Amino acid sequence: MRLVTFSMDGGLPGPGVFLPEGIFSLPYPNMLRLIQAGETGLDEVRTALGNAAAQDLIPHERVRLHAPLTHPASVRDFYAFEAHVRQANASRGREVPQAWYEMPVFYFSNHQAIYGPNETIPYPAYTEALDFELELACIIGKTGKNIHENQAEAYIFGYTIFNDWSARDIQRQEMSVGLGPAKGKDFATSLGPWIVTPDELQICATGRSGVYDLSMQARINGQPRSTGNFKDIYYSMGALISRASEEVWLYPGDVIASGTVGSGCLLELTAGNGPWLQPGDVVELEISQLGVLHNPIGKR
Secondary structure (H helix, E strand, C coil): EEEEECCCCCCCHHHEEEEEEEEEEEECCCHHHHHHHHHHHHHHHHHHHHHHHHHECCCHHHHHEEECCCCCCCEEEECCCCHHHHHHHHHHCCCCCCCHHCCCEEEECCCCEEEEECCECCCCCCCEEEECCCCCCCCCCCCCCCCCCHHHHHHHEEEEEEEEEEEEHHHHHHHCCCCCCCCCCCEEEEEEEEEEEEHHHHHHHCCCCCCCCCEEEEECEEEEEEEEEHCCCCHHHHHHHHHHCCCCCCCEEEEEEECCCCCCCCHHHHCCCCCCCCCEEEEEEEEEECEEEEEEEEEC
8 A cells, every 4th residue: 555644725634545546535643543553454444445436535636745654753764775885985085884784873863854745845054065865764563672683574564765865064064073963964854755565565575674676766857866776775674673673662653764775865976076956956766666755945
């Protein structure tokens, strides 16, 4: 299923199922409640869909899509594609740290600065180096602690496209003192356009925990800039979940992001020198079977 959060006629956002013919509204107050209902909730949705008639669907043109999960419980963003790590370090004149090969690492992003498809991303006044990052994220579907990599897929509710907007000049300055990224990242994260449940992705499973053969592309103003594939991730999604859950609880609605695919940002494509995103630019991230996440950049 493709699960969305939508609104219409200025009403409050609520969850639904995206179908080619329209949106099927769900009787939950928000997406988090559906996630918390787990497999029981999804089974109820499947039954309702099986009994739905054409008049139960809302035409696409009547709805506005929001981030599928508007208020994540938390957001952990990993650094799990070797090509990106190697090229990002090269732009700073460094080798890949040996520690990167010993454990998956992440930072906490701002779960209160979430943007959805077609929403305008504010251009932070404090940066001259705005960048995008082409990533995939999973949504945790049930509570767990010390989750083994091989059991991690049972904790995944679904997958979505993830754009980790970055102020590269601020990020570079922060990290020069050995802390961060923080302010260079916390102003915006985009999710969407929907959450795809794992059953839709089984045909392209790779045999690695939570990893699928999914092509990835980023476009700026309609021009392709980045290409990659999720299967090239160094650490499996299961390994990221295992690391995140070491001695702490993960909860329904937590977001675990992959980090940037190789070539998936301007930092890599321009060797850290820009040009960077400008007001009025439109960034589109596309992942096969997960859709297209479209965001224009606002004025300064």
